Amino acid sequence: xxxxxxxxxxxxxxxxxxxxxxxxxxxxxxxELLNTKSLDEATEVIAAMPLRWAVEVLDQPQFHDAxxxxxxxxxxxxxxxxxxxSADRVADVLRWIDEEPRARLRAGLSAETRASIDRLxxxxxxxxxxxxxxxxxxxxxxxxxxxxxxxIRRVERSRETIYAIYVLDPASRRLVNTxxxxxxxxxxxxxxxxxxxxxxxxxxxxPSLPQEEVARTISKYDFLSVPVVDSTGxxxxxxxxxxxxxxxxxEQSEDVQRMGGMxxxxxxxxxxxxxxxxxxxxxxxxxxxxSEMLTASAMQAYADELEKAIVLAxxxxxxxxxxxxxxxxxxxxxxxxxxxxEVKLADWWRVALRELPTGxxxxxxxxxxxxxxxxxxxxxxxxxxxxxxxxxxxTIGAALVGIVTFGSMAGSLLPFALKxxxxxxxxxxxxFIATLVDVTGIIIYFSVxxxxxxxxxx
Amino acid sequence: xxxxxxxxxxxxxxxxxxxxxxxxxxxxxxxELLNTKSLDEATEVIAAMPLRWAVEVLDQPQFHDAxxxxxxxxxxxxxxxxxxxSADRVADVLRWIDEEPRARLRAGLSAETRASIDRLxxxxxxxxxxxxxxxxxxxxxxxxxxxxxxxIRRVERSRETIYAIYVLDPASRRLVNTxxxxxxxxxxxxxxxxxxxxxxxxxxxxPSLPQEEVARTISKYDFLSVPVVDSTGxxxxxxxxxxxxxxxxxEQSEDVQRMGGMxxxxxxxxxxxxxxxxxxxxxxxxxxxxSEMLTASAMQAYADELEKAIVLAxxxxxxxxxxxxxxxxxxxxxxxxxxxxEVKLADWWRVALRELPTGxxxxxxxxxxxxxxxxxxxxxxxxxxxxxxxxxxxTIGAALVGIVTFGSMAGSLLPFALKxxxxxxxxxxxxFIATLVDVTGIIIYFSVxxxxxxxxxx
Numbered sequence: 001x002x003x004x005x006x007x008x009x010x011x012x013x014x015x016x017x018x019x020x021x022x023x024x025x026x027x028x029x030x031x032e033l034l035n036t037k038s039l040d041e042a043t044e045v046i047a048a049m050p051l052r053w054a055v056e057v058l059d060q061p062q063f064h065d066a067x068x069x070x071x072x073x074x075x076x077x078x079x080x081x082x083x084x085x086s087a088d089r090v091a092d093v094l095r096w097i098d099e100e101p102r103a104r105l106r107a108g109l110s111a112e113t114r115a116s117i118d119r120l121x122x123x124x125x126x127x128x129x130x131x132x133x134x135x136x137x138x139x140x141x142x143x144x145x146x147x148x149x150x151x152i153r154r155v156e157r158s159r160e161t162i163y164a165i166y167v168l169d170p171a172s173r174r175l176v177n178t179x180x181x182x183x184x185x186x187x188x189x190x191x192x193x194x195x196x197x198x199x200x201x202x203x204x205x206x207p208s209l210p211q212e213e214v215a216r217t218i219s220k221y222d223f224l225s226v227p228v229v230d231s232t233g234x235x236x237x238x239x240x241x242x243x244x245x246x247x248x249x250x251e252q253s254e255d256v257q258r259m260g261g262m263x264x265x266x267x268x269x270x271x272x273x274x275x276x277x278x279x280x281x282x283x284x285x286x287x288x289x290x291s292e293m294l295t296a297s298a299m300q301a302y303a304d305e306l307e308k309a310i311v312l313a314x315x316x317x318x319x320x321x322x323x324x325x326x327x328x329x330x331x332x333x334x335x336x337x338x339x340x341x342e343v344k345l346a347d348w349w350r351v352a353l354r355e356l357p358t359g360x361x362x363x364x365x366x367x368x369x370x371x372x373x374x375x376x377x378x379x380x381x382x383x384x385x386x387x388x389x390x391x392x393x394x395t396i397g398a399a400l401v402g403i404v405t406f407g408s409m410a411g412s413l414l415p416f417a418l419k420x421x422x423x424x425x426x427x428x429x430x431x432f433i434a435t436l437v438d439v440t441g442i443i444i445y446f447s448v449x450x451x452x453x454x455x456x457x458x
Numbered sequence: 459x460x461x462x463x464x465x466x467x468x469x470x471x472x473x474x475x476x477x478x479x480x481x482x483x484x485x486x487x488x489x490e491l492l493n494t495k496s497l498d499e500a501t502e503v504i505a506a507m508p509l510r511w512a513v514e515v516l517d518q519p520q521f522h523d524a525x526x527x528x529x530x531x532x533x534x535x536x537x538x539x540x541x542x543x544s545a546d547r548v549a550d551v552l553r554w555i556d557e558e559p560r561a562r563l564r565a566g567l568s569a570e571t572r573a574s575i576d577r578l579x580x581x582x583x584x585x586x587x588x589x590x591x592x593x594x595x596x597x598x599x600x601x602x603x604x605x606x607x608x609x610i611r612r613v614e615r616s617r618e619t620i621y622a623i624y625v626l627d628p629a630s631r632r633l634v635n636t637x638x639x640x641x642x643x644x645x646x647x648x649x650x651x652x653x654x655x656x657x658x659x660x661x662x663x664x665p666s667l668p669q670e671e672v673a674r675t676i677s678k679y680d681f682l683s684v685p686v687v688d689s690t691g692x693x694x695x696x697x698x699x700x701x702x703x704x705x706x707x708x709e710q711s712e713d714v715q716r717m718g719g720m721x722x723x724x725x726x727x728x729x730x731x732x733x734x735x736x737x738x739x740x741x742x743x744x745x746x747x748x749s750e751m752l753t754a755s756a757m758q759a760y761a762d763e764l765e766k767a768i769v770l771a772x773x774x775x776x777x778x779x780x781x782x783x784x785x786x787x788x789x790x791x792x793x794x795x796x797x798x799x800e801v802k803l804a805d806w807w808r809v810a811l812r813e814l815p816t817g818x819x820x821x822x823x824x825x826x827x828x829x830x831x832x833x834x835x836x837x838x839x840x841x842x843x844x845x846x847x848x849x850x851x852x853t854i855g856a857a858l859v860g861i862v863t864f865g866s867m868a869g870s871l872l873p874f875a876l877k878x879x880x881x882x883x884x885x886x887x888x889x890f891i892a893t894l895v896d897v898t899g900i901i902i903y904f905s906v907x908x909x910x911x912x913x914x915x916x
Contacts, residue, residue, distance in 0.1 A: 025658050028678045062678065149643065156644050163621060163640070163682075181639060182621070185607065186614050200483050219707060220486045220520065222700040224621075224682060241699050242680040248703070249677060252710050253794045259717055260790025261783050268800035269791065270808070277816055281787050282823050285862075288783050289824050293831060295775035300841050306771055310764055313771040317753035317896055320775055324782075325719050325746050325892070329739050332718025333727065336711045342726035350728070358735055365740050366747050373751060383758050404743075434783070438775055 015048035022053045031060045039065055043072045046081075055084035058093070061246050064267070067096035070105070079108035086160055087113070088133035088243070091120035119236070128214045129207030131247060132228045132237030135160045139193060140170040141177070146189040148179075161240050163224045166202075167193055174233035178202045180224075204229040207236060211247045212339065218244050255426045259332065261288060261434075291435040295320075298442040305446055309457040311385055312449055315370075315396055316442070322366055323403040323441040327433040330355060330411030335425045338415055348416040352409065359408030366404055367397035388456045399448040406444060407437045473506035480511045489521045497523055501530045504539075513542035516551070519704050522729070525554035528563070537566040544618055545571070546591035546701070549578035577694070586672045587665030589705060590686045590695030593618045597651060598628040599635070604647040606637075619698050621682045624660075625651055632691035636660045638682075662687040665694060669705045670797065676702050713884045717790065719746060719892075749893035753778075756900040763904055767915040769843055770907055773828075773854055774900070780824055781861040781899040785891040788813060788869030793883045796873055806874040810867065817866030824862055825855035846914045857906040864902060865895045 021030055034042050034057065042065050046054050058066050058081055070078050070093055082090050082105060094102050094117065106114060116134045123129025137159050139148050152162050165179045177197040187196040204227050205214055218226050218241055225240040254264035263280040265272055272280070299306070306313055334351065337343040343351065374393040377383045385392050411433050415425035418432075450458055479488060492500050492515065500523050504512050516524050516539055528536050528551055540548050540563060552560050552575065564572060574592045581587025595617050597606050610620050623637045635655040645654040662685050663672055676684050676699055683698040712722035721738040723730055730738075757764070764771055792809065795801035801809065832851040835841045843850050869891050873883035876890075908916055 023657050026656075026661060026679055028680070032678075153644050156640055181643075182614055185639075185643065186611050198484075199481050203484060215703075219700070219703045220490075221484055222486070224699070241682070241703070242677070245673075245677045245699070245703065245706070248706060248710075249798070252706075252713075253798065255710075255714065256717065256790050256794045259714065260786045262787045262791070265791070268798075269795040270801070270805075270812075274812075274816065274819075277812075278819050278823075281784075281816070282820050285780070285783055285787065285820055286823060286827060289776070289780055289827055292776050292779045295779070296772050296831075299772040299775065303768065303772065307768050310761065310768065310771075313764055313768075313774070314754050314757040314761065316771070316774060317757065317778055317900065318747070318750050320778075321750045321753070321892065321896060322743070322747055325743055326739075328718045329720045329743065332714050333720070333723070336714045337727040340707070340711065340726075343728070347728075354728075354732075358732065358739070361732075361736050362740050362743055365736075365744060369744060369747055373754075434779065438779060442775065 015045045018045050019049070022049065027053075027056045027060060028062065031057055031063045035062070035064050039068050039072065043069045047073060047077055051080055051084060054081055059085050059089050061089065061092070061243075064271070066093045071097045071101045075104065075108055078105055082109060083113055086133050086135055087116045087120060088131070088160075088237075091117050091130070095121065095125075123207055126211050127207060128205045128209040128211065128228045128239055129237070131211050131214060131243050132207070132239045133160045133243075134237045136164075136166060136225070136227070136235070136238040137162050138166040138168050138235060141167045141192075141194055142170050143193050144189065145184060145187045145191050145193055145196065148184060148193050149189075152181075161225050161238070164227075164238070165193075166227055166235050166238075167197060168235070172233075175202055175204065175227060175229055175235050178227065202227065204235075205239070206230070211244075212251060214239050215244045215248050215251075216341065258424075258426055259335075261285070288435065292438060294435065294439045295442055298439055302442070302446045305449065305458055309449070309453060311392060311457070312395075312446075316445065318370075319396065319399055319403060319445050320438055320441045322400055323407040323437040323444075324434055325407070326359065326362055326404045327407035327411035327437040330359075330408045331415060331433050334412045334415045338419060338425055345416060345419060348413060351412050351416070355408045355412040356405065359405035360401060362408065363401035363404030367400040370400055371397040386457070388453065391452055391456055395449050395452045398452065399445045402444045402448060403437075403441045406440055407433075410436055410440070473503045476503050477507070480507065485511075485514045485518060486520065489515055489518045493520070493522050497526050497530065501527045505531060505535055509538055509542060512539055517543050517547050519547065519550070519701075522725070524551045529555045529559045533562065533566055536563055540567060541571055544591050544593055545574045545578060546589065546618075546695075549575050549588070553579065553583075581665055584669050585665060586663045586667040586669065586686045586697055587695070589669050589672060589701050590665070590697045591618045591701075592695045594622075594624060594683070594685070594693070594696040595620050596624040596626050596693060599625045599650075599652055600628050601651050602647065603642060603645045603649050603651055603654065606642060606651050607647075610639075619683050619696070622685075622696070623651075624685055624693050624696075625655060626693070630691075633660055633662065633685060633687055633693050636685065660685065662693075663697070664688070669702075670709060672697050673702045673706050673709075674799065716882075716884050717793075719743070746893065750896060752893065752897045753900055756897055760900070760904040763907065763916055767907070767911060769850060769915070770853075770904075774903065776828075777854065777857055777861060777903050778896055778899045780858055781865040781895040781902075782892055783865070784817065784820055784862045785865035785869035785895040788817075788866045789873060789891050792870045792873045796877060796883055803874060803877060806871060809870050809874070813866045813870040814863065817863035818859060820866065821859035821862030825858040828858050829855040844915070846911065849910055849914055853907050853910045856910065857903045860902045860906060861895075861899045864898055865891075868894055868898070 018030065034045060046057065046069050057063060070081065120130065135158060137152055137155060139151055148165060156162055163181045165184065166175060167177045167179055168174065169176050177194060179193060179197050183196040203217065203221055205217055207228050207230060214226065225238045227235045228237045228239060230236050250266065257264050262284050265280055334343065371393045374385060374389060374396060378385050378389045414433055418425045476488065492503060504515065504527050515521060528539065578588065593616060595610055595613060597609055606623060614620055621639045623642065624633060625635045625637055626632065627634050635652060637651060637655050641654040661675065661679055663675055665686050665688060672684065683696045685693045686695045686697060688694050708724065715722050720742050723738055792801065829851045832843060832847060832854060836843050836847045872891055876883045
């Protein structure tokens with residue numbers, strides 16, 4: 001049965017309809033159905049569920065209303081749920097609850113849970129520390145394989161993953177090595193645990209590592225989880241592959257939206273209110289508009305030239321859009337290469353050396369098409385560009401070479417500049433480059449025109 | 459130790475330098491170093507490595523030169539390597555080798571391997587069938603937990619993952635259920651395997667499912683692997699979470715590049731030849747240029763109006779870029795919502811009903827800023843827009859409302875149209891929308907101008 005077939009079950013309207021499905025369907029499908037309900041209905045359903053199932057539902061990051069449901073539940077219902085949930089998820093859920101109810105909920109937690117949550121919440125969003133969970137399996141390096149297996153069987157239910165076991169120094173409790181469950185069950189029962197450890201130092205990440213780099217580490221080494229180790233060498237948590245996938249999907253959405261020139265929206269399209277939508281889109285749109293006003297200022301500076309050669313105005317949209325297109329190509333190429341680590345910050349001059357001839361070649365191609373267009377239209381009598389149409393054609397062609405070269409250079413170098421200044425290249429490049437190339441494009445265009453048409457049209 | 463610290467080991471120049479690192483470093487780091495070598499050097503190193511290590515290196519999808527190395531090795535070296543590699547990786551590697559050497563290599567494989575590879579290669583790229591591997595653990599439903607564990611210990615080395623065990627009907631060999639290793643090791647040895655199976659029908663995917671949907675299934679259910687089941691109910695392979703991550707990263711790069719208006723490049727920036735780069739970027743740039751020529755045609759149609767009111771030309775770049783920006787916002791928002799399944803194809807009219815007021819509100823905001831700009835510049839004496847500057851301001855404001863509304867509507871509906879026609883919305887939306895909004899923008903602008911300025915400026 002495909003997942004889609006499962007989700008097409010008839011909709012349930014009351015808590016009782018949900019109860020019958022618990023344990024007979026994957027929890028992800030129950031969450032999917034709950035997501036279609038109102039907050040009141042979802043709260044009612046969660047309140048009526050047996051604790052074990054309610055915890056499973058709330059543990060799913062796909063459940064949109066988790067924070068609101070927890071906040072809406074009475075304290076004696078909410079606290080046991082939080083105690084049962086995985087620590088990283090509790091930290092995520094609490095992050096979105098208002099300060100007052102959050103303090104009340106936090107006060108209800110056991111001292112141990114509270115300490116875990118406080119530590120997790122102290123790391124900035126988007127870092128390994130914020131993504132990690134504290135529920136992992138660790139054993140002293142003095143244990144045998146059998147001791148470790150017995151321990152895993154005992155604690156299995158309360159751990160996020162048991163597929164990686166972290167072996168600690170019995171005295172200092174520092175991380176010595178990592179053992180995978182698959183190697184563990186292949187070893188002899190009485191052999192020491194370290195006999196099945198990997199033959200090299202464990203790969204770890206610091207809590208401050210950005211989540212994209214955590215994802216890159218997990219993907220590079222094909223890990224199911226990676227330990228987060230503090231500066232003293234102690235494992236403070238692990239990041240699991242499913243958290244990384246969720247983070248990657250979220251990141252991907254944000255990148256696409258930012259490249260489209262808007263603030264990132266982390267809720268589904270139809271759940272964003274009208275005002276929220278206007279705010280997220282209108283803000284950037286207004287910033288872009290204000291910057292693009294520079295094009296009007298640039299044009300005003302050339303008002304006299306325009307007056308003399310109105311034919312120049314006809315090609316402004318064409319020439320400007322070519323600059324924008326070549327800039328956005330180069331920007332998206334470099335943003336991606338930087339994100340994947342294929343290109344490093346120090347490579348900026350190698351990129352520049354490459355984009356200069358690339359931009360000139362691309363500009364020459366477009367310039368040639370432009371010259372052909374004017375020649376064909378003029379000689380076929382489709383439009384009359386005036387007696388100096390040959391000079392006009394040369395102007396358009398030369399301007400395209402200049403503008404496309406500038407667009408490619410600026411587009412490829414801007415992500416480096418933004419990254420160097422500590423900004424996310426994906427966040428700001430597209431809008432910046434559009435404005436930069438448009439304004440400069442107008443200046444290049446009229447400068448080239450002045451060069452070729454001075455004394456004739458101008 | 460962080461991964462970065464590891465990769466900064468001194469570069470090795472001869473095969474012998476690599477040999478000393480085998481087994482002492484993660485294979486991913488050895489691959490990273492090999493990637494910096496020339497094809498000849500890489501081939502020499504692989505040829506000199508013990509078979510087991512060469513197989514591990516070639517099994518890494520991050521190793522760029524795998525296909526070329528295999529093609530360059532003598533047949534008696536290459537065939538044992540292919541036999542040792544995982545079947546899905548062999549299929550990937552062979553896909554990129556020329557027909558003649560590929561046929562020679564294929565002929566050298568054992569009948570069993572050849573059959574696996576042929577089947578994997580028969581699925582189109584980007585589907586579950588092409589992504590899956592045939593090396594998974596399956597046991598009959600009549601076995602006990604102990605029998606299953608013994609079996610897993612025997613076959614562990616040759617399986618891509620052992621964390622999900624597929625339980626088959628002993629007679630028909632159809633998939634009955636899935637058992638995770640963590641549940642398995644928690645069960646009693648003599649209990650039947652099905653006693654630790656999940657309590658619902660297994661989630662599976664058909665071989666034709668696009669890889670994004672495979673990724674969505676794995677991410678939704680937090681799986682480490684998902685079984686690929688054919689129409690007869692037999693498991694023909696599994697897709698593992700690390701293959702999904704690799705596919706997601708690749709997909710993400712392609713989307714970013716396509717949204718930037720170029721053909722997808724799957725090699726690192728500095729490995730793409732100059733000519734290849736011109737081809738991948740120049741093609742789309744030329745197509746966009748040819749479409750944008752329509753803007754010149756549209757402008758030519760309004761040449762008379764321009765002649766009369768040259769002041770109109772000053773705002774063309776500003777007004778056009780606002781249309782383009784609002785269009786690209788709406789497009790990227792909907793592309794992403796469609797990709798995540800938050801919005802379905804049938805929702806197009808709900809989106810349209812939402813974007814109409816959103817576009818009008820956004821247009822009104824920009825229009826207001828535009829009117830303010832002209833008023834301030836005129837009254838402060840920065841620029842003289844002529845005696846009819848109030849009418850001009852109204853024209854710009856009204857045109858912005860029209861163009862931003864059109865941009866939002868067109869931008870949000872185009873992905874639906876492209877998806878309906880069987881295209882990838884991410885592939886074509888950005889370039890299409892730019893042209894569409896630019897050309898229509900000019901027409902809207904001059905129509906509004908004609909409406910407000912007829913009898914005065916026009």
